[in-house]
Amino acid sequence: xxxxxxxxxxxxxxxxxxxxxxxxxxxxxxxxxxxxxxxxxxxxxxxxxxxxxxxxxxxxxxxxxxxxxxxxxxxxxxxxxxxxxxxxxxxxxxxxxxxxxxxxxxxxxxxxxxxxxxxxxxxxxxxxxxxxxxxxxxxxxxxxxxxxxxxxxxxxxxxxxxxxxxxxxxxxxxxxxxxxxxxxxxxxxxxxxxxxxxxxxxxxxxxxxxxxxxxxxxxxxxxxxxxxxxxxxxxxxxxxxxxxxxxxxxxxxxxxxxxxxxxxxxxxxxxxxxxxxxxxxxxxxxxxxxxxxxxxxxxxxxxxxxxxxxxxxxxxxxxxxxxxxxxxxxxxxxxxxxxxxxxxxxxxxxxxxxxxxxxxxxxxxxxxxxxxxxxxxxxxxxxxxxxxxxxxxxxxxxxxxxxxxxxxxxxxxxxxxxxxxxxxxxxxxxxxxxxxxxxxxxxxxxxxxxxxxxxxxxxxxxxx
Numbered sequence: 001x002x003x004x005x006x007x008x009x010x011x012x013x014x015x016x017x018x019x020x021x022x023x024x025x026x027x028x029x030x031x032x033x034x035x036x037x038x039x040x041x042x043x044x045x046x047x048x049x050x051x052x053x054x055x056x057x058x059x060x061x062x063x064x065x066x067x068x069x070x071x072x073x074x075x076x077x078x079x080x081x082x083x084x085x086x087x088x089x090x091x092x093x094x095x096x097x098x099x100x101x102x103x104x105x106x107x108x109x110x111x112x113x114x115x116x117x118x119x120x121x122x123x124x125x126x127x128x129x130x131x132x133x134x135x136x137x138x139x140x141x142x143x144x145x146x147x148x149x150x151x152x153x154x155x156x157x158x159x160x161x162x163x164x165x166x167x168x169x170x171x172x173x174x175x176x177x178x179x180x181x182x183x184x185x186x187x188x189x190x191x192x193x194x195x196x197x198x199x200x201x202x203x204x205x206x207x208x209x210x211x212x213x214x215x216x217x218x219x220x221x222x223x224x225x226x227x228x229x230x231x232x233x234x235x236x237x238x239x240x241x242x243x244x245x246x247x248x249x250x251x252x253x254x255x256x257x258x259x260x261x262x263x264x265x266x267x268x269x270x271x272x273x274x275x276x277x278x279x280x281x282x283x284x285x286x287x288x289x290x291x292x293x294x295x296x297x298x299x300x301x302x303x304x305x306x307x308x309x310x311x312x313x314x315x316x317x318x319x320x321x322x323x324x325x326x327x328x329x330x331x332x333x334x335x336x337x338x339x340x341x342x343x344x345x346x347x348x349x350x351x352x353x354x355x356x357x358x359x360x361x362x363x364x365x366x367x368x369x370x371x372x373x374x375x376x377x378x379x380x381x382x383x384x385x386x387x388x389x390x391x392x393x394x395x396x397x398x399x400x401x402x403x404x405x406x407x408x409x410x411x412x413x414x415x416x417x418x419x420x421x422x423x424x425x426x427x428x429x430x431x432x433x434x435x436x437x438x439x440x441x442x443x444x445x446x447x448x449x450x451x452x453x454x455x456x457x458x459x460x461x462x463x464x
Contacts, residue, residue, distance in 0.1 A: 001037060009041050012067035015266045019063040026056060068264040069100035071271060076102045079378045082109025082437040089118035096121065101128040101276055103342055104335050106379045108349050109437035110388025110429060116273030119348035119389075122382045124335065126342060128276040129284055129291075129328050131257040133345035137211065138252060138291055139298035140244030141324030142350075142359040142385075144370065144448065145306045146222055147315040149237045154219065154451050160313070161219050161452055162417055168308040169217050170209040171418070171456040174247070181208035181308075185300040192289035195255045196248065203248040203297060208304035210243040212456035214386075214423055216364070217241045217305060219452040224319075228370070228445055231319045238319075240368065240448055241305050242361060244326065245294040252294060256287040279343065288328075295327060321370060323358040325349055325385040333380060344380050352376070352383035352441050360442070362387050362431030364419065364453045365412040369435060371442035383441040387431040393422035400424050419455035 006020045023044075024037060032040070044051050044061050051061035075097030080090070089111045096117050097105050104124040111120030116132030123133050153161065170177060186207070190200040210217060222238035224231055245252075260275035263283070267275055277284035302322060310317060328345045335342065350358040352373030360383065361368035375381050391399070397420075405424045409416055412425075435444065 005038075006041075009038065010045055011041065012064060012070060012266050016060070016063040016067045019060040023057065023060040030056065063266075067266045071098040071268065072100060072102070074098075076104055078105030078107060080107040080111075081379070081384075081441070082107075082111070082434065085109075085111050086113055086118075088113045089120070092116070092118040093121050095270055096123050096133070096274055099125070099130075099271065099274055099276070101125040103340075104333065104380060106349075106382055108379075108382065108384040108388075109434045110348070110384035110386055112389050114347060117345065117347045120384060121345075121347050122349045122380050123345045123347075124333060124342040124380055125276065125345070126340075127279050129279060129287060129343055130274055130276045130345060131253050131260055131287060132273045132275075133347055134253070134291060134328050135326035135347050136250050136253045137244035137326055138249035139295040139324045140242070140326045141298050141302060141322060142240070142242050142361065143302035143306060143322035144222070144238055144240045144319075144359055145310065145317045146231060146236045146238045146319035147310060147313070148318055149313060149315050151221060151235060151237050153237065154221070158415060158452060162415075164309045164312040165217055165219070165417065165452065165454050168312050169305055169454065171215070171454065172212045174206075175209040176205040177208060180204055181304045183207060183300040183304055185296050188293060188296060190293065192293060193252070193255075193286040195252045196290050196293055199248040199251050203246065206246045206248070206301075207297075208301055208308070209246065210241065210301070210305070210456070211246060212420075214455075215243040216419075216453060216455045217243075217309075218364070218450045218454065220448050220450040222370070222446055222448045224370075224446040226445065229319060236318065238448060239306060239309060240359070240361070240450070241302050243298070243301055243305075244324075245298040246301070248297065249294045252287070252290045256283065256290070259283050291328065295324060298324060321357050321359060323350055323356075325351075331381070334377060344382075346382055346385075348385045349382045350385045351381060352379065353381040356381075357445075358383065358442070359448075360384055360386060360431075360435070361448075363425040363428040364416065364423065364450055364455070365409055365414045365425040366428070366431045368431070368448040368450070369442075369444050370446040370448065372445055373442055374440065376441050379441050383438050384434055387428040387434050389427055390429050391427040393427075396422040396424065396427045400426060414450055415452050417452065417454035418457045419453065420457065423455055
């Protein structure tokens with residue numbers, strides 16, 4: 001018998017298929033009747049628990065009992081927003097929707113290739129959380145505060161604003177403050193998982209800092225189209241930041257993704273990075289608690305950046321808005337005509353339930369938008385999290401030079417404090433086209449135009 005025969009009988013791919021081959025060899029070597037092989041395999045497949053301790057059949061029975069459910073024959077329903085998306089990103093979404101735990105999906109107009117689930121991918125699962133569908137930078141988020149500083153400060157005293165950013169932020173891998181920041185998140189229970197317990201001191205050292213890659217802190221002009229909360233329509237000075245859970249979030253992802261891989265060794269290779277943890281397992285509960293803690297920690301990082309910069313400038317906050325992506329939520333959605341609780345993974349996608357506020361940035365030289373969600377059911381109440389890349393980081397550094405980029409930035413009225421060539425505006429999609437492609441997902445309430453931008457210096461390894 002060969003692998004095709006095993007598949008025909010229903011032997012799961014991977015470890016179980018290999019053990020089936022071993023069983024056939026041992027069965028025949030022990031004098032078993034070749035004519036009875038199919039009957040023997042059918043019996044083990046029908047009731048593997050009966051044979052777990054059998055000397056001859058036990059290894060195969062245990063492999064069958066521990067095998068993941070087979071992938072779906074057809075992907076679950078998902079809808080795509082936007083045209084001309086990377087074929088590889090679309091294929092990643094297709095594969096994710098083949099998972100046996102998948103129940104629905106959506107692909108946002110900023111989508112591009114990621115690990116496992118594409119960036120811009122939204123996936124709903126049943127009783128399962130997928131570490132790589134959340135992402136490496138768990139709970140990466142956006143935060144904008146509108147300040148009471150006159151707009152004219154951008155032109156008259158930009159150096160004052162620059163000094164505030166430089167003094168109150170740190171960027172890049174391993175960035176820390178000499179005098180540690182203080183926040184109540186460090187009083188939370190960091191013993192919810194071995195990873196958070198081991199990394200608590202590291203997290204505290206990095207508290208209030210920003211990562212590398214596309215993370216930024218910037219001043220710009222926010223134009224409110226209508227009244228937003230207590231903020232009247234008009235143009236204001238605003239502070240916008242993008243960052244996540246730093247090295248500790250990455251450690252959580254690394255640890256639990258490896259646990260998921262080991263739990264489902266039989267997954268086809270193209271689905272390996274989408275290995276999941278059942279929520280009712282110890283590992284699943286640990287990951288969920290760690291992910292939630294990383295959400296609070298990422299929020300604390302932004303809170304401290306904005307708090308310290310506002311204090312440095314002696315400014316008052318007129319409006320405060322934030323949201324996060326790279327996260328999983330327990331939500332209720334109507335799927336297949338029935339309302340059910342599912343786990344919604346938004347990897348590089350913004351929550352956009354009806355009336356939910358969110359921030360969708362463009363690039364260092366193109367606008368971002370404050371939006372209100374429309375609660376579109378087919379998007380699983382989601383929208384894009386930005387413009388989306390059109391070029392890899394490696395290709396960007398080969399393609400562009402600072403002379404050309406700086407001329408473009410001057411034309412746009414943007415002062416760049418620091419950044420890498422891999423984050424220049426030309427590596428991103430046209431944010432206006434992205435927003436047009438999701439007009440049925442969000443309503444635009446205001447526009448943020450960046451003017452003073454700080455990112456990690458060139459050469460920093462991206463974390464997200």
